[in-house]
């Protein structure tokens with residue numbers, strides 16, 4: 779079982795996200811429980827974020843406007859910041875055969891990894907637009923994109939900050955690992 783709780787912690791825009799996993803270990807009548815939690819930053823306005831994050835979000839917004847999303851009309855943009863300060867962008871590419879399309883995050887991330895294989899990915903900003911405007915809630919990446927971000931994080935042994943935005947606020951999660959607990963990795967093979 780798991781459950782997700784979010785609550786304001788203090789005035790520094792820190793939110794604690796607690797995900798509890800209960801492992802049931804049946805050893806006669808013993809039940810063992812453990813849990814996982816992480817902190818991320820929450821901001822009401824884009825101006826409150828560090829300048830570099832603002833820049834990355836703005837790149838993501840511009841890129842989202844160029845998405846190919848004729849079916850969902852849900853334009854997603856992602857901007858990846860590399861260690862050399864280069865920014866690589868991507869947007870969702872849909873297809874009439876739906877699974878043939880790809881999310882913005884992976885378009886950007888795979889382009890970065892393909893063309894700059896020696897450059898660590900340090901951050902990724904993600905936004906979604908409807909009718910050319912940011913959607914209300916903070917957009918979060920799908921499971922497959924989280925898996926791809928985690929792989930990149932492990933590949934470079936360096937955390938990737940995930941910056942997500944919406945009209946009502948912005949969240950910054952310090953590493954992809956936090957967004958995919960109990961993940962499947964190369965160590966599992």
Ligand SMILES: [Zn+2]
Pocket residue numbers: 881882883884919920921922923924
């Ligand atoms: Zn995705």
